Amino acid sequence: MDYFLIWLSVSYSVILYSPLISAQQFAYHYHKCTDNSTYTANSSYPSNLNATLSSLYENAFRSDGFGSISVGKNSDRVFALFQCRGDDSPESCRGCIKTAREDIEIRCPNYKEAIIWYDRCMLRYSNRSIFSVTEESPKAWLGNPYDIGNPIDQNQFNSNLVGLMSQLISRAESSSNFFAMGYKNGTAYDRIFGTVQCTPDISPSECRMCLSGRVSDIGICCSGKLGGNVLTPSCSIRFETYPFYTAPPDPPPPASSPSPPTPPTTSLNPSGERKASSRTILYISVPTSAFVVLFFSICYYCYVHKKAKKENSAMKGGNGIENMERNLSSI
Incomplete structure (x- = not known):
């Protein structure tokens, strides 16, 4: 058992840490062919096994990465399933199952029960129910x-x-x-x-x-x-x-705060009432009108006051002439 674990550890380091492994390849981990479970070439088991593995490959596009199927009857019935790693894509899953199927047929020829693991998937079959x-x-x-x-x-x-x-x-x-x-x-x-x-x-x-x-x-x-x-x-x-x-x-960044809505126009809504923006216009126009009235009132007051001042000065000037004429006449 110690030598077996050492061998697995060495294999693990070679497979997972070798720079020669392409990103498109699937790293083999381990397989097991069950002893005393071989089939004969003239039985229907090999054809059932081939049909089962082909069906598993076709179903490897499933989004959940898991599938199971059985084909045949009695002692020649084949039960098989596959599972891909939960973070794997359907395309990668199918590629891994294809590799596992081809590999297990080579590693476990004529066996009725076998299992194989890769870094991204597992494939197994048996002549007994494994579901x-x-x-x-x-x-x-x-x-x-x-x-x-x-x-x-x-x-x-x-x-x-x-x-x-x-x-x-x-x-x-x-x-x-x-x-x-x-x-x-x-x-x-x-x-x-x-x-x-x-x-x-x-x-x-x-x-x-x-x-x-x-x-x-x-x-x-x-x-x-x-x-x-x-x-x-x-x-x-x-x-x-x-x-x-x-x-x-x-996760996508949080949605930005919506921009403030464009102020609506002063047109009437279907009910004939002014929209809310009319209040804003009213608030602006009222102080503006008051300012204009106040401005012209001040101007008018200044004008009238200035005119009255001139008239008053003229009247004072006239009285001085009359007094001067009186004084001259007295002389």
């Missing part, structure tokens, strides 16, 4: 090859990791596709990113129980590691110190 049944075997552990290092940092890291997984499990069991992703800020490392997922054909309580078991498995495969992945047929978890999933787009 709505929680299954935690076979199981694969994939540990990140890099260690945390400092024991103090490791304790803080583990505490943050458990807290993150607890939050994600609660969100996953209440979601429609049993998937959750997110991150948690930490002190030893800036962030821990994680995903949890169950097949949606089991109950929420079964999903929680399955995922809780995978968190416990972290101590077996990934203690002191900077990342890890635990896979079972019914559920899986993964954590890393880098964002490995496709984050949803940022």
Whole structure:
């Protein structure tokens, strides 16, 4: 078992951290061909299996990333299902299922039961019903090859990791596709990113129980590691110190406040009453008219006062001439 875990850890590092892996490729994780479950070429099982896998591929465009189907009867009946990671697009999901189908036929020829995992999808089939049944075997552990290092940092890291997984499990069991992703800020490392997922054909309580078991498995495969992945047929978890999933787009900025409406004209509304803007015009026109009246009143007052002053001066000037004439006549 120790050599097996070492092999998985090395494979994990080569697959996930090799720069030769193209963005369009799907990283293989693990597969299992169930022993003592082979079929013969002259039976109807291979044709039923081919029809089942073809149908799964055609249904991989489903928006929820999950599909199941059965074909055949009795011992030659095939049950199959697929699941893509919850953040994957329908196009990428279909590409992953296509790769998984081609790969599993090569890795598990003539087997009646098999399962294969990639970084973005899982495909399995069997000659027994595998629908709505929680299954935690076979199981694969994939540990990140890099260690945390400092024991103090490791304790803080583990505490943050458990807290993150607890939050994600609660969100996953209440979601429609049993998937959750997110991150948690930490002190030893800036962030821990994680995903949890169950097949949606089991109950929420079964999903929680399955995922809780995978968190416990972290101590077996990934203690002191900077990342890890635990896979079972019914559920899986993964954590890393880098964002490995496709984050949803940022929400749009809040809508700006609407501009104030343009003041309406003074035309009459259908009821024959003036619109509200007529009050504004009235408020403006009344003080303006008063100012004009006051201005002209002042001007008129000044004019009359000035005229009266001139007339008064003229009258005073006339009396002086008369007095002067009297004085001259007396001489």
